[in-house]
Amino acid sequence: MLSVAVEGSSDQSVVAQVMSACGLRVDRWLPLGGKTKLDQRLPTYVRAAREVPDSRWVVFRDTDSRCPVTLKNHLLRDVAPLDTFILRLVHTEIEAWLLADRPAIAAWLGLSVAKVPTEPESIRDAKRALLVLASTTRKRTLRDGLVRADGQAGPRYAALLADFAATLWNPDTARQSSPSLDRAMRSLDRWRS
Numbered sequence: 001m002l003s004v005a006v007e008g009s010s011d012q013s014v015v016a017q018v019m020s021a022c023g024l025r026v027d028r029w030l031p032l033g034g035k036t037k038l039d040q041r042l043p044t045y046v047r048a049a050r051e052v053p054d055s056r057w058v059v060f061r062d063t064d065s066r067c068p069v070t071l072k073n074h075l076l077r078d079v080a081p082l083d084t085f086i087l088r089l090v091h092t093e094i095e096a097w098l099l100a101d102r103p104a105i106a107a108w109l110g111l112s113v114a115k116v117p118t119e120p121e122s123i124r125d126a127k128r129a130l131l132v133l134a135s136t137t138r139k140r141t142l143r144d145g146l147v148r149a150d151g152q153a154g155p156r157y158a159a160l161l162a163d164f165a166a167t168l169w170n171p172d173t174a175r176q177s178s179p180s181l182d183r184a185m186r187s188l189d190r191w192r193s
Helices: 009-021 035-051 068-075 094-099 102-109 126-135 140-146 157-167 179-192
Strands: 002-006 028-031 056-062 085-090
Touching: 002 009, 002 035, 009 028, 009 056, 009 094, 009 157, 009 179, 035 056, 035 085, 068 085, 085 094, 085 179, 094 102, 094 126, 094 157, 094 179, 102 126, 102 157, 126 140, 140 157
Parallel strands: 002 028, 002 056, 056 085
Antiparallel strands: none
């Protein structure tokens, strides 16, 4: 049984596309409502991967601009490597992976692809960058759903991103501009085989 834990529902849609592109079928999803809850439950998932027969776990977590190596060492301190458990760090945030498919995000927002950052992982706050782009779209329903008047995430932010990820976003295109996504997909490809 393959279980996947993610920070939230919008992450789930992105990760579902990644898992599918890597030929992996997920049996159970755990969208946890934030990295704090995910971090607290991480030891439980490692233990399940170690002790429950036929159990495999993949956990996806944003780095939020922290050094991925340092963060991984912190999160998995005292954990011996397991063949049944993978922690994949999204650098910097899941929005960076979405921005990495420049043609899709540009078409979705109705913007020139030239306006989409070419190196989304170099952006300290990818969510903010996506909100700024969304605030310039002429697609009013999309703009109003994604961005509030104060520039913060709008009332339909998670649902709209989930829909974009499920219908337009291509992880194989995105991995070309996202080293952390490429590493995640290579890791999952090796794990599958």
